[in-house]
Amino acid sequence: MPDASSTVPVPPLPPLAAQAERLIELGVHELARLSADDLRAFAESAGRGTDDALLAVHPDRVPASALAPLLRRDGKPGFVVVDMPDVDRFAPSAVEPPDAPLYLVTGVDRGDRMANWSPEEALPALTEEDRTPLLLTEGIHWVLQQPAVLERNRCFMTIGSRLRKANGTLDARTPAIWISNGTGRDGRERRDAPKVGWCWWGNRHTWLGFASATGRTSQVS
Template identity: 65%
Template sequence: MYLLRDVDRGDDLLGWTPNAALPEIVGQGRTPLTISEGISWLLQDPSSLEPNRCFMCVGSRKAAARGVDARAPAIWISRGTGRDGQARRDAPKVGWCWAGNNHAWLGFASTSGRD
């Protein structure tokens, strides 16, 4: 067990791609959250996830033969459209986005350290 310090949703990186955001996060002396850390954080502070202010957890990108997998894990709030259906409107979701795509509503969660 460990404690995350100064967790941030990464709103300053809204609209960035995961490929571009990771060097920026590291350059700020921060560490990207893993998907497990992101879920744990939200269980402790559910208000950290808001519509149009959600986040990726690029600390969980899977290693691949040529660096990392093209998928970037993310946590967001669904509007209940498509396969989600109206019954799941405004429900949190865990999934992934392509690392080369940017989304104006997805930041990149990070921490200043782990104790």
């Protein structure tokens, strides 16, 4: 397993006011049944004394399937892999986002040092460090606000979202965000596009870290 020396710093997030404008530009506020003023007011209040936090919309308001096509890389829109039609059923697992339409995610990290770990190995390590894995929607929000966090060979999993099956067990698939190679069912036209897909719970991938945060809050000053 790689150590912390393999971690590469990622660009900081824009100020919260700029993040709000980005979501408004993309029409996310309308998908969330919020006004542009709602988004701006939250960002203004939450931004007082807050540095490098991510503005997120609760997944119950805007699911991953609606956010993924808003991603862009080299002019190409993001997409969800065809064998993940149930992407929106991947709900928070062992993670409790605030009960509010808008909230902040603090201390976001791409988890490069955990590249080539399996989700099964990464989750207890993050828990021991008092870090919380990102939800899939939070990961998409992060890339929407700072596209440079998604780069070849340094992409990430969002294991805070899991699918619970009818029998109560967790599906072995775990969601991730990476860059398409344009192979297989992705199609050549999607090469280099941002891609929402999945990997097995017990498998390792050298190019996938584990995105996490220090916390979440909907409280504003």
